[in-house]
Amino acid sequence: MPAQAGVDTHARPQRFREARTARPGAVMFAHRLAVLADRPALEELAGAAIDQLQRDYLQPDQIAASRAIMGVDTQLIQDGTYFVVHHEGRLAGCGGWSRRATLYGGDEIAGRNDSMLDPAVDAARIRAMYTHPRFARRGVGRVVLSLCEAAAAAAGFQRLELMATMAGQPLYTSYGFAPVERVDHASGGAIVPLVRMVKPVTRRGASSDGP
Ligand SMILES: CC(C)(COP(=O)(O)OP(=O)(O)OC[C@H]1O[C@@H](n2cnc3c(N)ncnc32)[C@H](O)[C@@H]1OP(=O)(O)O)[C@@H](O)C(=O)NCCC(=O)NCCS
Numbered sequence: 001m002p003a004q005a006g007v008d009t010h011a012r013p014q015r016f017r018e019a020r021t022a023r024p025g026a027v028m029f030a031h032r033l034a035v036l037a038d039r040p041a042l043e044e045l046a047g048a049a050i051d052q053l054q055r056d057y058l059q060p061d062q063i064a065a066s067r068a069i070m071g072v073d074t075q076l077i078q079d080g081t082y083f084v085v086h087h088e089g090r091l092a093g094c095g096g097w098s099r100r101a102t103l104y105g106g107d108e109i110a111g112r113n114d115s116m117l118d119p120a121v122d123a124a125r126i127r128a129m130y131t132h133p134r135f136a137r138r139g140v141g142r143v144v145l146s147l148c149e150a151a152a153a154a155a156g157f158q159r160l161e162l163m164a165t166m167a168g169q170p171l172y173t174s175y176g177f178a179p180v181e182r183v184d185h186a187s188g189g190a191i192v193p194l195v196r197m198v199k200p201v202t203r204r205g206a207s208s209d210g211p
């Protein structure tokens with residue numbers, strides 16, 4: 001699939017922008033759009049997040065099964081809709097949004113649908129959110145969601161939709177998403193519980209990242 005016009009994802013990373021989390025003693029995070037060269041580091045980060053940050057929510061066999069569902073979606077990098085977040089030079093997290101129909105899953109998941117959504121009627125997707133365990137609960141997820149919401153709003157979308165893991169649901173609930181459907185994804189002999197969640201676009205933040 002060719003890259004989005006105007007977004008050269010083979011290029012060297014663009015300059016970082018900075019975002020401060022809203023809480024007291026806020027941590028300063030830098031962010032930029034991901035490029036294809038980031039992919040190995042992002043896969044490693046996603047693996048650590050999947051394995052370590054789901055332990056309070058899933059059994060070991062479910063975590064192993066979720067490895068087959070989750071991961072980085074290269075299409076998002078190619079589309080210029082995937083963010084990386086750093087703190088003092090260390091990769092802290094990643095996540096993105098999409099104007100394509102696929103709702104969840106990494107590169108390998110079955111049933112992908114790369115068709116383009118219509119901002120006038122469809123909800124933009126929030127996709128592939130991962131925080132390195134070292135940076136958990138420091139506001140990385142919230143920063144990524146704000147960037148995604150601002151970029152989706154700039155593209156004309158009125159609503160956001162995602163498929164949440166059990167580990168992701170508290171973040172999305174705190175950000176204003178509401179659950180609409182419980183989904184059991186059968187994978188590798190285990191059932192991985194997921195929740196489809198939606199939210200109207202309300203924050204047209206200051207981010208100018210995105211295509
Ligand atoms: C889901 C995930 C991305 C959250 O990232 P994070 O950077 O730790 O989230 P934030 O620090 O921005 O959290 C913001 C708020 O969300 C809520 N929240 C996030 N994680 C929570 C948890 N484990 N328990 C309770 N509330 C939580 C809190 O309200 C939090 O604010 P607070 O820390 O001031 O109380 C991370 O846990 C992760 O990578 N999980 C494994 C992979 C995964 O399941 N990804 C989601 C795919 S849909």
